[in-house]
Amino acid sequence: MKRCLLLVMVLIGFCGVLGLKHNAWSNEYAEGDIVCVKKWQGTGFCGVIDQIKGDRAKVEIQSINCGGLIGQCNADNNCSGGKDIGSASWAAGVGSSVWIKTYCITGTN
Numbered sequence: 001m002k003r004c005l006l007l008v009m010v011l012i013g014f015c016g017v018l019g020l021k022h023n024a025w026s027n028e029y030a031e032g033d034i035v036c037v038k039k040w041q042g043t044g045f046c047g048v049i050d051q052i053k054g055d056r057a058k059v060e061i062q063s064i065n066c067g068g069l070i071g072q073c074n075a076d077n078n079c080s081g082g083k084d085i086g087s088a089s090w091a092a093g094v095g096s097s098v099w100i101k102t103y104c105i106t107g108t109n
Contacts, residue, residue, distance in 0.1 A: 029102060029108070031049050031050065031051060031052060032049065033048070033108055034048055035047065035057070035059065035107065037059070037079050037080070037100060037104045037105060038065075038106045038107070039073070039079045039080075040067065041067060043065050044073055045061050045062075045063065045064045046061075047059040047060045047062045047097075050097060056099050056101055057102050058098070058099050059099075060095070061085070061093065061095065061097070062094060063094065064085060064094060071087060072084050072086035078100065078101040078103075079104035080092065081098035081099045085098075
């Protein structure tokens, strides 16, 4: 009953008044959470969730710890929005945002 009531409230727009998220019953992450994505042999990036849509989150990169020869994390469609992550001019770096699948999140801070 509570879940149904919450769904009705979302549909008619009352969640903003109550401070509830649209995904309050289905997702363990929320906007403003600091999360890490370490898909690349234990290395990767951390950042703040700006937005959540279904099973995807938009993360603003705050720190990068990528291995490899040039300190890059190679592009991954699901875990880096198809972008290389690192300090190279063509890569998404600190301050950039990427859309990721929430299952790529390996931890929170």
